[in-house]
Amino acid sequence: MDQITFLTEILLPALMSGLVVTLQLIAVSAPFGLLLGIGVAVGRQYGGGILSPVCKVFVYLIKGTPLLLLLIILYFGLPSVGITFSAFTASVIGFILCNGAYNSEYIRGAILSIKDGQMVAAQALGMTRLQAIRNIILPQALIRAIPGLSNEFIYLIKYSSLAYMLTVIELSGAGKLVATKYFAYTETFMVVGLVYLALVTITTVAVNLLEKHVSVPGMIRGETSAMQL
């Protein structure tokens, strides 16, 4: 079999079906990961005596253990206590927890960069704490967190490949199956790498557009010089 037939008739169809699964994993995980990140960041910053330590411990645990371990526990470990997730569900739960924990740190950093005076001013105008967080602090913090969040999103694209340890045949899993069957490791993983690179490129461009779209003139220091670039 020559290289062209291998590429067009075997490798690319297999990778396409794998890519679909990868995109499904990301599409389900990313929004919930963002919501969890916001919740945990706000909870940790404004949660008070109980919620704040809980969020802190959650982030500590997720940051301190390998994602692969988390996935294996979710998939292979939990059935022993009667919880049986499908491979796809277990992967998505693992990704949301991991993505959410890291996102929360980026968002928390952004929240910390908003001056305390804004909260005081908002409350002086009659807003409750929750209203102030929702309408004053978070909108600014989220814009500032975009670079960090997009970084984490890119990580999500890449660590979605771990799902194949749980029998989900996503992009790199599909590649590995083809590579094992046809012993064509170098060619296969080069192409798989290019597909990931394309995904990350699309993300990077999209984030740049998003940043321009939501930017508020004068809000971020040094923004005018950044715009000139």
Add this chain to the structure above:
Amino acid sequence: MERKALGAICACLLLLIVGIAGCTGTQTETPAATGSEKQTYIIGIDAEYPPYSYLDKDGNAIGFDVDSAKWIAEQQGFDVTFQPTAWDGIIPALQAGKIDMVYSGMTITKERQEKVNFSIPYWKVNQSVAIHDDTSVTMDDFYAGTLIIGAQRGTTGQIWVEENLIETGKMPAENLKLYDNFPLVATDLQNKRIDAAIYDTPPMLDAIADKPAHIIGEIDTGEEYGVAIRKSDVALLNTMNEGLEKLMNDPYWDELQDKWEM
């Protein structure tokens, strides 16, 4: 302050240089040592393939194939070390020279023969199918393709299901679940995520020994195990063939089979 930083950088550089020098030092030592003494070959094994090759509690390689390899090495006058390697990447590891042979219950297949040489066959096995004790599916269900089947990636069990059930259209491809190693397949059989598991018979018996599962049938594939060796290593192939013939004609061969209960 600047002095301190400079000193730290110098110390780091020094460590780096010592580290690199240390690496190259060991690399140059090995050929020198083997030049005067016996040649050492690295044997790649699947570390979870009892009774052929697996690791004991201390991490030493043991098993039927491991003992055989040691015996042959002694007879043929070379040393061996065992390198546990991921099964689905073991042939590339062999081709890349990370290991010198695969002596770990590897079935001789046409596809593998295109990439590597095989020694004379030394063992015959069949594929077996295991199910959970609580279920009552039969081999007929298995052959009809109505089950969710688990297999280890890169094994002949996977290949058999693909060729005989998926490519013939009896079973949808997504009903074959592929795992990194067989203990994970056995775990998911216990969890009832899969209806049946397929694997070479002897390691299957071992893997489900402490699980609520049993074998419902064998598929007579008549597979033969051989030692895989790089195509360029013709001398090693001859040495191993000679060694295997000696082994199979020696009383030790029967002793080994008794020892590993085969």
